[in-house]
Amino acid sequence: MKITFVAADGTRTQVQAREGDSVMHTAVQNDVDGIIGECGGSMMCATCHCYVDDGWTEAVGGQEEGESDLLDCAASEVRPTSRLSCQIRMRAELDGIVIHLPESQL
Amino acid sequence: MSLDTPALPRSGLDPFSTDFFDDPYPEHEKLREAGPVVWLERYGVHAVARHAEVHRVLNDWATFCSSRGVGLQDFSRETPWRQPSLVLETDPPEHDRARKVLARVLSPLTMRELRDGFAAAAEALVAGLVGREIDGIADLAQAFPLSVFPDRIGLARQGREHLLPYAGLAFNAFGPDNALRREAMARAAPHVAWVTEQCRRGNLSPDGLGARIHAAADAGEVTPEEAVLLVRSLLTAGIDTTVNGIGAALYCLARFPNQFQALRADPKQARNAFEEAVRLESPVQTFFRTTTRAVELGGAILPEGAKVLMFLASANRDPRRWDRPDEYDIARRTSGHVGFGSGIHMCVGQLIARLEGEVVLEALARHAAAIEIAGPPVRSYNNTLRGLARLPLRIR
Ligand code: HEM
Ligand code: FES
Numbered sequence: 001m002k003i004t005f006v007a008a009d010g011t012r013t014q015v016q017a018r019e020g021d022s023v024m025h026t027a028v029q030n031d032v033d034g035i036i037g038e039c040g041g042s043m044m045c046a047t048c049h050c051y052v053d054d055g056w057t058e059a060v061g062g063q064e065e066g067e068s069d070l071l072d073c074a075a076s077e078v079r080p081t082s083r084l085s086c087q088i089r090m091r092a093e094l095d096g097i098v099i100h101l102p103e104s105q106l
Numbered sequence: 107m108s109l110d111t112p113a114l115p116r117s118g119l120d121p122f123s124t125d126f127f128d129d130p131y132p133e134h135e136k137l138r139e140a141g142p143v144v145w146l147e148r149y150g151v152h153a154v155a156r157h158a159e160v161h162r163v164l165n166d167w168a169t170f171c172s173s174r175g176v177g178l179q180d181f182s183r184e185t186p187w188r189q190p191s192l193v194l195e196t197d198p199p200e201h202d203r204a205r206k207v208l209a210r211v212l213s214p215l216t217m218r219e220l221r222d223g224f225a226a227a228a229e230a231l232v233a234g235l236v237g238r239e240i241d242g243i244a245d246l247a248q249a250f251p252l253s254v255f256p257d258r259i260g261l262a263r264q265g266r267e268h269l270l271p272y273a274g275l276a277f278n279a280f281g282p283d284n285a286l287r288r289e290a291m292a293r294a295a296p297h298v299a300w301v302t303e304q305c306r307r308g309n310l311s312p313d314g315l316g317a318r319i320h321a322a323a324d325a326g327e328v329t330p331e332e333a334v335l336l337v338r339s340l341l342t343a344g345i346d347t348t349v350n351g352i353g354a355a356l357y358c359l360a361r362f363p364n365q366f367q368a369l370r371a372d373p374k375q376a377r378n379a380f381e382e383a384v385r386l387e388s389p390v391q392t393f394f395r396t397t398t399r400a401v402e403l404g405g406a407i408l409p410e411g412a413k414v415l416m417f418l419a420s421a422n423r424d425p426r427r428w429d430r431p432d433e434y435d436i437a438r439r440t441s442g443h444v445g446f447g448s449g450i451h452m453c454v455g456q457l458i459a460r461l462e463g464e465v466v467l468e469a470l471a472r473h474a475a476a477i478e479i480a481g482p483p484v485r486s487y488n489n490t491l492r493g494l495a496r497l498p499l500r501i502r
Contacts, residue, residue, distance in 0.1 A: 028441045037441045038381075038460075042452040046214055066206075073214035106377075 001095035005032050006053075008103045017090045023099060024048040024086035034101035041086035043067070047105040049074040050085040053098035057081055060088055060097070076102030114406050115140035120148050121392065121415070122281045122489050130391075130492075131432070134420035142404025149178060149282060151394070151413040152406070155420040157427035157444070159404050163395055163416055165449040170395035170414060172451060173197045177280030177394055177490075180413060187279050187291065188298070192328075192335045194343070194451065201450065207322040208336060208454045211315050217457050220258060225465045227254050232469035235501050239480050242360070242497035247353035250466055251345050255458075259340060260314020265300045272297040273346035274488060280393070281489025305337040316340070344455055347389055348462050350493030354387030355380050355467055358434040360477045360499060365436050366470075373471035379436035380463030385443035386434050388419035391492045393447070418444045419492065476502040 003026055005013045015030040017023075027035035027048075036047035043066060052060050063071075064087045071078050085099065117140060119133055120126060126133055137144050137155035144153045154160050163170045173196050175181040181190065190196070192204040231250055240246065248270070256266050275297060278290040303309060307330070310316035316337045323333040359366040359379070369379050397412045408414070422443050423431040446453035453459065470477065481498030 028439070031439065039456060040441065040446070040448050040452055042449070042456075044209060044212075044214070044452075044454070044457060070214065073218070 001090055001092070002097075003027075003090070003094075004096070004098045005034065006098060006100045007034055008101055019090055019092070021090050022086045023050065023088040023090065023097075024084070026090065027085065027099075032101075034105070035085055036105045037086060039086075043070060043084065043086070046070045046074040046084065048085040049076060049078075049102050049105060050083055051079055051081045051100040051102065052083055052088075053100060054081065056094070056097050059093050063087070074102070075104050075106055114143060114145040114152075116145045116147055117153070118147050121146070121153075121417070122284055122286070124487050127485060127487050127492070130419065131423070134417060134423065137417065138420060138424060138426075141406075143406040143408070146415065149413075149415075151178070151415050152403075152408055153415040153417065154404070155417040155424075156404075157421040157424040157442075160416045160418060160421035160444055161442075161448055162403070163414055164444060164447055164451070167197055167201075167450050169398055169401050171197050171398050172201070172395060174396035175394065178282050178413065178415075180396060180411070182396075182411075188276075189335065191339055191342075192332055193339055193454065198450065204328060204332065204336060205450075205454060207319060207327055207333075208339065210322075211318045212455055212458055214457060216315070217461050220254075220458070221461060221465075224254050224461055225468070228465040228469040229473075232466065232473050236473050237501065239498065239500050242356040242499040243349070243353050243494050244496075246466065247349050247356060247493075247497075250352060251348045251462055254462070255345055255348070258315055259337075259344070260311035260316045261304055261341075262309055265304070268297045268300040269341065269345050270349070272301045273342055274491075276342045277346065277390075277488050277490040279489075284489070286487060286489050301338060301341055305334045305341065307333070310337070340455070343453075344458070346491060347455070348459050350387075350389035350491050351380070351384055351459055351463055352466055353493045353497060354389055355383035355463055356477065356499065357483065357494060357497060358383045358386060359467075359470070360479045360497075362434040363476065363478075365434055366474075366477055369436055369467065369471045370475075373468045375436050376468035376471060377460060377464040378438070378440065379467050380460060381440045381443070382434060382436055382438050383463070384445035384459075385422045385438075385440050386432075387492060388422050388445045389492055390445065390447075390490060391419045392417055392490060416444075418447070470501075474501050476500075478502070 003017045017026040024037040028037045038047045039045035142159050146153050275290040278287045307320045319336045320333045323330045395414045446456045478500045480500040483494050484496040486495035
C-alpha cells in the first residue's frame with residue numbers, strides 16, 4: 001500500500017507502506033522530511049503532527065485518547081484535520097492516503 | 107531453570123563482568139553474529155543483540171512481560187529487593203494507569219515551563235567552565251542535573267547526596283548476584299531510608315513535580331500509596347540516567363572534534379547531538395523481559411517463563427540497522443534507536459532528559475571553542491548503566 005506526503009511547500013513524495021505500520025514509522029523509514037517522531041510513537045512528543053487530506057479524514061477516523069492534549073503542544077497550527085501520525089496505522093482502507101506535513105515540528 | 111535448547115547458538119559471555127564493561131563492543135558483535143537469539147550459559151537466559159529482535163521484544167508486552175521483573179530476577183520465583191515499580195515493573199492495565207500520571211507530569215507542556223530556567227542554569231554553569239581543565243563528569247554531567255532536577259521535583263535540600271548512590275543501587279539490582287550488586291546492597295540502607303522518606307507528600311515542596319503526582323491521588327487516578335511509589339520512580343530513574351547521558355555526549359564531542367565544530371556552526375543541532383550520544387553510548391545498556399507463553403523468536407522456540415536479556419546498546423550499533431554504526435554523527439536520523447526503549451515502557455522521562463541534554467550542549471556550542479580530552483577517562487561500573495567516573499577535559 002502507498003502513502004503520499006505533501007510537504008508544506010507542496011512537494012509530493014509517494015512511499016510504500018506496510019500494513020500495521022504507523023504513518024509516522026513509514027515516513028521515518030523512508031527519510032521523509034517533515035516528520036520527526038522523536039518519541040518513537042509513545043505519545044510524548046507531538047513531532048509527528050500531520051494534517052489528513054480532506055478526502056481521507058473519514059476513513060482515518062477521529063483522534064485517539066490523549067491526542068488532542070498533545071497536539072496542543074505541536075509547533076505548527078492545529079486544524080480540525082490534525083492528527084499524530086504515530087497513531088494512524090496503515091490498513092487496506094488507507095491505501096493511497098494523502099498526508100499533508102506542517103511547516104515545522106520543533 | 108535448565109532448558110534443552112540445542113538449536114540455539116550458545117555463549118559463555120558474562121555481560122555483567124568488569125572485563126566486559128571495559129570493552130563490550132567486540133562481544134556485542136559476536137552475539138549479533140552468532141544469531142538472532144543466543145543462549146547465555148552463565149545465567150541460563152536467552153539474549154537478543156540485533157536491532158530487529160530487540161525492537162520486537164520491546165514492542166510485544168503481552169508475550170514479553172515486565173511484571174516478572176526487568177532484571178535477571180524472576181519476581182514469580184524470587185522476592186524483589188524492594189516493592190516493584192508501578193510503571194517499569196508492571197504490565198497493562200496497571201501499567202497504563204500509573205504511566206498516564208507520570209506522562210502528564212513530564213509532558214511537553216511541563217517542558218515549556220522548565221525550558222527557560224534549565225537553559226539559563228546551563229548557560230551560567232558552562233560559562234564558568236570555559237578556559238579551564240575540568241572533570242566533565244563531576245563538574246558538568248553531574249553538576250547540571252543535580253542543580254535543576256531535585257529542585258523541580260521539590261526535594262528537600264538536606265540529604266541529596268543519597269540520590270546518585272540510590273540510583274546506582276537500583277540499576278545494579280537488575281543484574282545478577284555479583285560483587286557489584288552485593289556491595290551496593292550492603293551499603294543500601296541509608297540511601298533507601300532517605301529516598302523512601304522524601305517521596306512522602308509532606309516532604310515535597312507544594313510547587314514541584316512531585317506534588318503534582320500526589321495531586322493525581324486527590325483526583326482518584328492513583329491511591330496515595332501509589333503516588334509515593336511514582337515519586338520514587340522519578341528519583342530512581344531521573345538523575346543517574348541523565349548524568350550518564352550528558353557524560354556520554356561530552357565524551358562523544360571530545361572524541362569527535364569535527365562534530366563539535368559542526369555543533370558550534372549550528373547550535374540548533376544540540377538536541378539531535380544529545381540523542382545521537384544516547385544511541386551511540388546507550389547509558390542504559392540492558393533490560394530483561396520474561397515470556398508469558400511459549401513463543402517463536404528469530405527461529406528459536408522460547409518456553410514460557412524464559413528470561414530474555416535485551417542488549418539495547420548492541421541494537422543501537424547493529425550494522426543491519428545503522429550506517430557507520432560506531433561513528434558519532436550529530437546530523438544522523440536517530441529515530442528508531444532503543445536507548446530510551448520502545449513501545450509501552452519507552453522512557454517516560456525522555457523529554458526532560460532531552461531538555462537537559464539539549465540545553466547543556468547548546469550552551470557549550472555557544473561558549474566553547476573546543477573540547478579536548480585532558481587525561482585518561484575512568485570508567486564507572488554498574489550492572490545496567492554505562493558511563494564514566496571521571497572525564498578530564500579542557501574546555502577552550
Ligand atoms: C538519558 C537519560 C535516560 C535514559 C537513557 C533512559 C532510559 C530508559 C529506558 C531504556 C527505559 C525503558 C525501560 C524498559 O523498557 O523496561 C526507561 C523507562 C523509564 N524511564 Fe528513563 N531514561 C532516561 C532518563 C529518565 C528520566 C530523566 C526519568 C524521570 C524523570 C526517567 C524515568 C523513567 C521511567 C519512570 C521509566 C519506566 C516507564 C514505563 O515503564 O512505562 N528516565 N528509561
Ligand atoms: S511520535 Fe511522538 S507523539 Fe507521535
